[in-house]
Amino acid sequence: MSATTHSLEEIFQAKIDADVRIEPKDWMPDAYRKTLVRQISQHAHSEIVGMLPESNWVTRAPSLKRKAILLAKVQDEGGHGLYLYAAAETLGVSRDELLDALHSGRAKYSSIFNYPTLNWADVGVIGWLVDGAAIMNQVPLCRCSYGPYARAMVRVCKEESFHQRQGFDALNVMMTQGTPEQRDMVQDAVNRWWWPSLMMFGPPDAESTHSTQSMRWGIKRISNDDLRQKFIDATVEQARVLGVALPDPDLKWNEARQSYDHGPIDWSEFWNVVNGHGPCNRERLADRVKAWDDGAWVREAALAHERKKQLRAKAA
């Protein structure tokens, strides 16, 4: 028996090494399945919790144009959550189980959404930096070894690039046409979101617990630190064009590495937020649970309506 399992695992790894995608009904090691369920569902949770800080500004957006854009973006995030939940469900977990894990606090979502959106510039900075970092993380996932996850990510990435652009555009309008107060608002938002955005790439490679195995399984393609560096290198130039300062005195070009050096990241803040003590952890989860509970009667009524139709069709 163990010899058979061994060879199944060898066949599986050989497929991964040959860049053949794994599909839902293919044999896969339990640990691979578990890792994917954890990662894809965390990703899905992040998409729908990510709607909360932004929805705060739907009614407060400064113009009809900005409101329409923000609504479209929030709707996209809901769609992205759906693609990802559907990908996770192909691994044999139910949507209800996944949502229950989120609502009971057992499952995590991206810590970035536990920070508050205090002013309108925060919405722009979320698009520019937070979605920018998300895209950097997500593009390599389009080549993930698990087919349904990779296909969901292709769809997400296609839609996500407008999110980053609209954020940059909103900030650029404030910087070029705004009052000094509005420009200060942008700088203040950048100061607050810069470090949390860098933390979105996860702990440093040396301390990242899941990285090595995920790389071997073709779930992860590029290391946390490498992605973070790519993001910093791309963002410094954008900040210069925008006319904002990035709040890191140690940020400077390193000619030898052809990359920017940056100051130390405060990982104690990261772990503090991951472990539930960020500024908005409780509020976000409470909002999610309330939305789910308030919607219960709609879900039940829709099912009852369908059952009634079926009975009527049978009787006729």
Added chain:
Amino acid sequence: MSTKNEWPLWEVFVRSKSGLDHKHCGSLHASDSAMALQMARDVYTRRQEGASVWVVRSDQIVASDPDTKDMFFEPAEDKVYRHPTFYKLPADVDHM
């Protein structure tokens, strides 16, 4: 955790424009076919990706078994004469 109160799962197929096939693009939960169609439109065609949508209950799909894939598809493997490249033609008519 019970799943009996979950809305059933539907597979979504979208034809991106007339003349092309409907292509599988994902799945969603909906209580009935009308809702499944509307949600498929909202989720999968927000940027004019579709000219037509099909939805079908996932439990109605019959699929081949990946474990018997080799046996199932093997009969076609040794019939190379079904491909035009099997036939070597004189150089003069090689564009046939």
